[in-house]
Amino acid sequence: MIRATTGGVLRSYRANLMKSFISQNNAMNTILTQRTFNSYAEDPASAAKAFRLRKSRMTVQSQYNICTDTQKKYETGISCLQSIDNVLSTKNGVPGEYMRTLKGTTLSMLNDPEGDAREQLAKVLDQMSEMLVQDMNQKYGDNFIFAGADGHNVPFEVKDNKLYYRGVPVDAAVPELFDSDGAGTQVKLNDNGEVDPTGKNILLAGATTISKADYDAAVNNQLNDPTAEVPNVLKDTAGAAVMYTDKDGNDYYILADSAETMTQEEIDEAEENVAKLEYLANEKLFVDIGLGFQENEDGKLIESSAFNAALNGIKFLGYGLDADGDPKNLYSLVQKMKEISESVPEAGKWDKGTWEEFDNLVGKFETACSNFTTEFVNMDASSTKLGTNAQLLEDNFYNLQEQYAELEDIEPVEAINNFLWAQYAYNAALKVGNSVLSQSLMDYLN
């Protein structure tokens, strides 16, 4: 530059003074807002990262609320079931209260001609079944706890002394059909009990058979002795006994008195009820408690990324029938025991068979109790897991807060130092302007 003019110097000074003032203003804003950047443009990378961290924090906060709420539901459920568990489960080899009562009573009933013990037992069993249903129908908030994914409706209902879970009889089982030839050929009967291919009643397994030889022998015997009885076997519509051949080629007849049948509709319904029970016992209800909650490419929730919060009542109480045709469900078992205890006249004695049946049911009841306890323990473990998870989420929450605070929040010492430096520079600029620009040759002219 050949010449530095007054105007040029002033312009340059003005521009630089403005820069200095802007720097001071920015440094001041940093202190006032306590933030290292106040707009996206100041630090796009940090701003984007901070937003993502804040999003994670908000999500964690939301998941924490769900997690603690689910845990409270579990805790409420646990306290509901605790009383059942106390009286049912065997702890340290000592059976629970009911089990002791049952076992003690069972023995005493063998010698109970007046029926007092049986009467007492029936009352106890009735109370127990009532308690079971009541406890399993408890609510947390507005929702029934043990209703699986149907929290708005009462899960267990008793109709005609039968227990229903969400409208499905808990003792539903698919009946085994009579297989006449080992190849699955069913036996159909009409409403008159006659073998009829167009009949709607299908013979169930368990029907008693008689070999052709025995049957023929009985027929011959009657020829010789008219008072001798011929077994009543299934006959066709023409009145002729119907003979079947089993898979080994042996001919036989089916005794009519032992024949139990069901219609196809009844079988279908039973099958459907079994399918429903299977589904309801394993029904899932996922909630997001911060386990990753993600769907796969098909839009299907990855189950390990969510928490299954469904508490399926029948999973605790049991459902269906066992191989002996006895119920697996606690309530139904109790009811059956109650029925047996009531089935004998008040003053009568139990025969051995009835006692054995009752005792057998007690054994099955014990198994059902064990199943209940297992589920109860699982639930307790899940509740603990929820608690641990809530703690993790809480830790994560604070970690995330720290992370974005590190990005966004100022280091006070640095920020104040920067401001003081900017202020110093600005003051210096002002001083320079005041002392340099005021002087020119004009001031020295006489």
Add this chain to the structure above:
Amino acid sequence: MGMIGTFDGFTTARLGIYAAQHGLRVTGNNISNINTTGYTRQRIEQESMKTGGADMYRSPYDNHVGNGALVTGINQIRDPYLDIQFRTTNSKVGYTDAWLSGLNDIAKTLDEVGKGMVTNRTEEGDGILYAQMLDMADMLRQLMNNPCKDNDTLVRNSAETLCQLFNSYGRNLEGLQKDLDAHFQTELASVNEILTNIRNLNETIRNAEIVGDRALELRDERNRQLDSLSEYMHIKVEYVMEDIGGGKQVEKLIVSLGNANPDPESHTDETVLVDGVYGSQIKCTNGVPLSNPDFDATKTPGADNPRFLKADGTATDDEKEAATLDYVLSVTNLVDSKNVLPKNHNTVNAGRPITLADNDLYGSFQAMRELLTEKGEFSTAADVAADPNAVSKRGIPYYQMSLDLLARKFAELYNSLNQGAMLDTDDNVIYTAVSGTPEDLGLKLMDKGFGEGYYVDEKGFFIGKSDPAHNPCLLTQAQIHKDDSLKTALNKISGVTTDPALKDQIKAVLDSNGEVLSDKTEEAEKIVADFLGLHGVTDSNGAQVEVNMPKYPEGTGPLFSNRNDGDNTEGITASNISVSHSWSTGAVQVVPKFKELFDGDVTDSTQNVNIDHMISAIDKSLVYNPKDLDPNSVSSKLFEGSFNDMFNNMGGILANDQRTTNVDLNNNYTMLVQIDTSRDGVSGVDLNDEAMNIMQFQKAYSAACRFMTAIDEVLERLINNTGIAGR
């Protein structure tokens, strides 16, 4: 020795006094104008005066002495190169300043850094719209935890707030667009005023110059006007000499556009704005049909030589079909102050107005135009034809459209999830994808036992199936919709099929005007149906597939619509997105699940599988395709990520543009200050300089006076005191 005039000295002294006095006056004028914007320092021009000429009888001992100093003129001191540098840099400052100012205005709406209030769920700095999307996810989690009406209301309230924020942001950007438009029109008026001023100044200066006045102050004013103009646009300034007759020439100023367009083929970027006493004006027009660059003006316009381009980039000669451009600038004819056209003029726009190309300008004017028009990735083929770099320029429309696309995708996804169209039989969600296969353009329809390979369009209507007999791509290209007329459907098929037999079949059912023959309607319908693979297609139960298959199960409905008094989901944007009327009245709720357990025999009142999808959707990575908003967009991918990521991305793009522009602006401004200071170094007034001049001219004045006194004394001696010796 020649004669010496007795009173010559007086003349010499007088001229010296004059010159010094002139110098002092000019110095005073300089000092007075030290703060006058655009003032150029002046200085006197002096010459030594010598009377007499060559003398053939001149004696070698005859010494001529000059007769003093003559002030021959007063000049300005300017460096034209610095003026060029200043004006070029000033246009850069103008551009970056206006661009940054516009971006900052957009950021006032979209930049949520440090924004957001403390609530039960949010902290200060969580953002506003950003946090509200997560708030809705939070409410959905609560609904998932307990699907009930109260929690549905919570989700709806959150969604309403979200919609209001979208509306507010959309309206802010619309308002910004309107404000900038008004500002642009004001600036346009200012530019035209400057152009008129320059033309008028040219005329006044010319007239002054003819009578010998240099009109320095008017030149200063003209320079000031040129400096102002250079902020608006890149200009080129030339000075040429104009013959005004009688052997006299005067200076003429020509101002033209500064060749800003990077396209070397473009010459409209050199259009003359002012040529001496002739000046033009700049006009702005909206809705101008886009010209076809291949149009041959020497031939007759027509189908073979189309004049226009459509939005998809194809040529047409039908003006109604042509894509239109807004903020198209043109330069009017050059006329003088009496509105008379120049005679025998060779400048381009001497005889007709010139329509400027998209990039012919630079400076703040261009920045404002780009802020008002540029759509970035949403640019159409027509936009790209007008500006090859359109896709990388992002003005207000880009951010508006990005926000619109975000709002639309959000609404579409949640509407779909609440209507069940995108769930298969296993409750798998079938999301919309976006590239070119049938699977991408149509939604796979695996529900209702149709199995793989059936597609519905985005409205849920059956498109067709991917039959090996047909090229799947053809189906996609055909894109036959339920609402298409038979004629349209046939035309679409004809346009994509390569099967000559099928083409013949189509021809056979159409008349010479391309309309479907009335007695061939059934046949035509069969052609379309066959093409789509409908005839003979049955579902797993052997039932005929229906074409107009309803998309939505009974009792469900959209959550979001384009007005809160209806359920219309067409054309949802950020400005109009609303909670649907049905949702707001409770007729529709967030659907927790679609599948009925065992045909409704078993209830599952708190099953939430569909809410699972909705929560996952918050983090679902989606492709944001500009074509979803404007089918004519040239780009097919704007961004891929979640809703929050998309909003964050908008902030990031804006922020990076702000940062880059800010750096440019600072650099350009610093350069401008340096150039201006340099220019001031040449043309500016300096007090030290002027103090020296004062002293110099003052001394010269005193010396000249002293000289006059000396001459006076000498003559006094000669006249009154000579020859009186001895008296």
